[in-house]
Amino acid sequence: MKAAVLKTLGTPLSVETVSDPVLGTGEVIVDVAAANVLAYAGDVFSGKRNYLLELPIVPGSGGIGRVRAIGPDATRLAIGDWVFIDPTVRGRDDAVAPDIILQGLTAGSEAAYRLQRYYHDGAFAEQVRVPTENAVPIGTLEPAEAGRWLGLGRLLVPYGGLLAGRLRAGETLLVNGATGAFGSGGVAMGVAMGAARIVATGRNEQVLADLERRLGGRVRTVKMSGDEEEDRRRMQEAAGGPIDIVLDLLPPEASPSWVRAAALAVRPYGRVVLMGGIREDVALPYAWMMRYGIEVRGQWMYPRDAVGRLVGMVRSGQIRLDGLAVSEFPLDRINEAVAHAAANAGPFKMTVVRP
Numbered sequence: 001m002k003a004a005v006l007k008t009l010g011t012p013l014s015v016e017t018v019s020d021p022v023l024g025t026g027e028v029i030v031d032v033a034a035a036n037v038l039a040y041a042g043d044v045f046s047g048k049r050n051y052l053l054e055l056p057i058v059p060g061s062g063g064i065g066r067v068r069a070i071g072p073d074a075t076r077l078a079i080g081d082w083v084f085i086d087p088t089v090r091g092r093d094d095a096v097a098p099d100i101i102l103q104g105l106t107a108g109s110e111a112a113y114r115l116q117r118y119y120h121d122g123a124f125a126e127q128v129r130v131p132t133e134n135a136v137p138i139g140t141l142e143p144a145e146a147g148r149w150l151g152l153g154r155l156l157v158p159y160g161g162l163l164a165g166r167l168r169a170g171e172t173l174l175v176n177g178a179t180g181a182f183g184s185g186g187v188a189m190g191v192a193m194g195a196a197r198i199v200a201t202g203r204n205e206q207v208l209a210d211l212e213r214r215l216g217g218r219v220r221t222v223k224m225s226g227d228e229e230e231d232r233r234r235m236q237e238a239a240g241g242p243i244d245i246v247l248d249l250l251p252p253e254a255s256p257s258w259v260r261a262a263a264l265a266v267r268p269y270g271r272v273v274l275m276g277g278i279r280e281d282v283a284l285p286y287a288w289m290m291r292y293g294i295e296v297r298g299q300w301m302y303p304r305d306a307v308g309r310l311v312g313m314v315r316s317g318q319i320r321l322d323g324l325a326v327s328e329f330p331l332d333r334i335n336e337a338v339a340h341a342a343a344n345a346g347p348f349k350m351t352v353v354r355p
Helices: 041-046 108-116 143-149 151-164 180-190 207-213 230-241 256-263 285-293 306-316 331-343
Strands: 001-006 014-017 027-037 061-068 083-084 087-088 100-102 126-132 136-137 172-176 197-202 219-222 245-248 272-274 295-298 325-332 349-354
Touching: 001 108, 014 331, 027 143, 027 219, 027 331, 041 285, 041 331, 061 143, 083 245, 100 108, 136 230, 136 306, 143 151, 143 325, 143 349, 151 180, 151 245, 151 272, 151 306, 172 256, 180 197, 180 207, 197 207, 197 230, 197 272, 207 219, 219 230, 230 256, 256 272, 325 331, 331 349
Parallel strands: 172 197, 172 245, 197 219, 245 272, 272 295, 325 349
Antiparallel strands: 001 014, 027 061, 027 126, 027 349, 061 083, 083 136, 087 100
16 A cells, blocks of 8 residues: 655655555554644654654554454444544553553653554555544545545544533633634534633634634634733633633643633633643642632543544534635645645644545
């Protein structure tokens, strides 16, 4: 089969013929119809992000495809089924604290390298081998729709955060860092899950205005000024009442003070979920957190059942994928696709490779 291979950090991907994946028990082989090209893929492949990768590797985190082969223990999947290729692979030998990798992207932790060495290659290939539970049925679709269905990946990450924060219908949600791909997905998920009001923060006024236009009257936006106290005041003003949950999705280059501005805006006994890329520590007042019962938790990715639940929301019309602008490239133009993804980052835009 053909695949795009990263041999050395800082060099272009090489499209070449590699061995077909070999099926094992507890595994599925999927013919890849479309794979997502992350906006920051170039930073991963250059080594700038310091992701845990053992080279050479076929990258590609997540995809849409059709089942080619199933193991003897599969009871529901059938050959030909359309599936979402979930890149979040969990170790099976510790149900409480499993090691996790993002297949084709990063081991996630030093302890997870063993898992990455086995589920080594990702979706920038004509075929990919995944654990059975990572091939999630999405129902019938036309092949031309495959790229748009990759929008599930944009929504799943913030959906995982909102599930972790136990967002309930009628509550007020603050999405911090709403002008990015995952942040805008968090706003969309807040609307779909029934939040009464969603406060969306960011620095790009044009994108903030577009969020309000696309997602309706429950969305209120706040342009961040960098003045922590002023930003917090404006967040609370936009909420028009207590903020029940804060979902932080700020990128690595953001300031810790932006995290604190949002976290301290939450109501007494409110919840704060941290899912962003901030690399510096964030100081939060101990006495305030203790006295007012503030719940702060980190969340990486989403629970296994989130994919099927989100597919159900799309199929029922609770959330739509047709607002995405999808740019597609064949596999032999993968390096062009990586550059395009970086130059066209942002909400409601996706770059896709079609192996």
